[in-house]
Amino acid sequence: QQQVKQSPQSLIVQKGGISIINCAYENTAFDYFPWYQQFPGKGPALLIAIRPDVSEKKEGRFTISFNKSAKQFSLHIMDSQPGDSATYFCAANFGDKLIFGTGTRLQVFP
Amino acid sequence: SAVISQKPSRDICQRGTSLTIQCQVDSQVTMMFWYRQQPGQSLTLIATANQGSEATYESGFVIDKFPISRPNLTFSTLTVSNMSPEDSSIYLCSVDRTGGYEQYFGPGTRLTVT
Numbered sequence: 668q669q670q671v672k673q674s675p676q677s678l679i680v681q682k683g684g685i686s687i688i689n690c691a692y693e694n695t696a697f698d699y700f701p702w703y704q705q706f707p708g709k710g711p712a713l714l715i716a717i718r719p720d721v722s723e724k725k726e727g728r729f730t731i732s733f734n735k736s737a738k739q740f741s742l743h744i745m746d747s748q749p750g751d752s753a754t755y756f757c758a759a760n761f762g763d764k765l766i767f768g769t770g771t772r773l774q775v776f777p
Numbered sequence: 778s779a780v781i782s783q784k785p786s787r788d789i790c791q792r793g794t795s796l797t798i799q800c801q802v803d804s805q806v807t808m809m810f811w812y813r814q815q816p817g818q819s820l821t822l823i824a825t826a827n828q829g830s831e832a833t834y835e836s837g838f839v840i841d842k843f844p845i846s847r848p849n850l851t852f853s854t855l856t857v858s859n860m861s862p863e864d865s866s867i868y869l870c871s872v873d874r875t876g877g878y879e880q881y882f883g884p885g886t887r888l889t890v891t
Contacts, residue, residue, distance in 0.1 A: 699878045710869050710882030711820070713778075756819060763808060763877035767820045 669694060671759050673768030680775050686744040688771045690757035693738065699760035702731065702742050703767075706753045714755075715742070747775045779803060779872050781883035789889045790860055797856045798886045800870035805850035808873040810880060811843070813866045820869065826853050860890045 672691045680686045690700075701716035717724045717731040717740065724731045730743040744751055752775050757768040780803035790796050800809065811823040824834045824845055832845040847853045857864050867887050871880040 701879055703882075708885075708887075710781075710871075710884045713879055713881065716879060760878050763825070763873070764810075764822060765877070765880055769819045772817075 669761060669766055671757055671766050671768040673757050673771060675771060676769070677772045678774070680747045680773065682747065682749060682775055682777050684747050684775075686742075686747045686751065686773055686775070688742045688755050688757070688773070689739065690741065690768050691737075691739045692759055694759070694761065695738070697759035697761055697766070700731070700733065700740050701758050701760075701765070702729075703756045703758065704753050705756065705770075711756060744773075747773075749775045749777055751775050779806065779874070779881045781870065781872060781881060783868075783870060783883040783886050785886060786884065787887040787889075789891060792861055792890060794860055795856055795858045796860065796888060797854050798868050798870075798888075800853045800855070800883055802851045802872050806872040806874055807850065808877075809847065809853045810871045810873070811845060811853070811855045812869040812871065812882075814869060814885070815866050823855070823868075857888065860888075862890045864888065865890045 702714045703711035704714045705711040715726050715729050719735050728745045733740045755771045758765045782801045784799045809826045812820045814820050822835050823838045824832045826832045826845045826847040828847050844856045867885045869885045871882045873880045
């Protein structure tokens with residue numbers, strides 16, 4: 668199954684709060700999981716990525732948690748800021764291609 | 778990473794015409810990809826364009842409708858042929874230097890077909 672399921676579709680968080688976006692997959696052949704951030708009118712930008720042999724990766728306020736047995740992974744944005752308001756896509760590597768989730772529109776209010 | 782530019786950034790075209798979108802990268806890359814993104818939607822891969830070989834199209838996309846050229850390791854074009862309003866979308870190119878793990882995207886071309 669070459670799908671990555673992403674939730675929620677939209678998320679509203681207050682400034683300083685934690686934003687959590689979840690993704691799930693079925694294909695155990697996926698071996699790399701990047702997250703992309705896209706602002707309106709711009710192309711997606713690589714944010715952070717993880718391999719399935721690692722349970723957590725942190726870069727600044729962004730953390731990926733990975734649960735290989737459950738085939739789930741999530742993006743946590745700590746101390747969310749209005750500048751984080753964007754659409755976030757999870758993805759999974761399959762061969763030489765990326766399979767993208769459906770996207771989560773995050774709005775952070777002051 | 779990579780610096781990627783696309784031309785045009787946006788265009789409004791009439792039904793039945795064709796538009797060629799250019800993608801330029803600041804350094805040589807083997808793998809380039811073309812995506813379509815409907816407003817508010819996810820990314821759908823149109824084709825993979827590797828220099829020196831024919832583009833590989835995904836299910837639902839055909840060469841007659843979306844011809845692609847890849848003349849060298851820094852440049853590619855996507856043509857949207859015989860356009861209809863259903864082709865109104867954002868078209869994105871991306872490059873990959875990591876063998877399929879990480880892609881870097883251009884800013885996109887916003888196409889409106891009237």
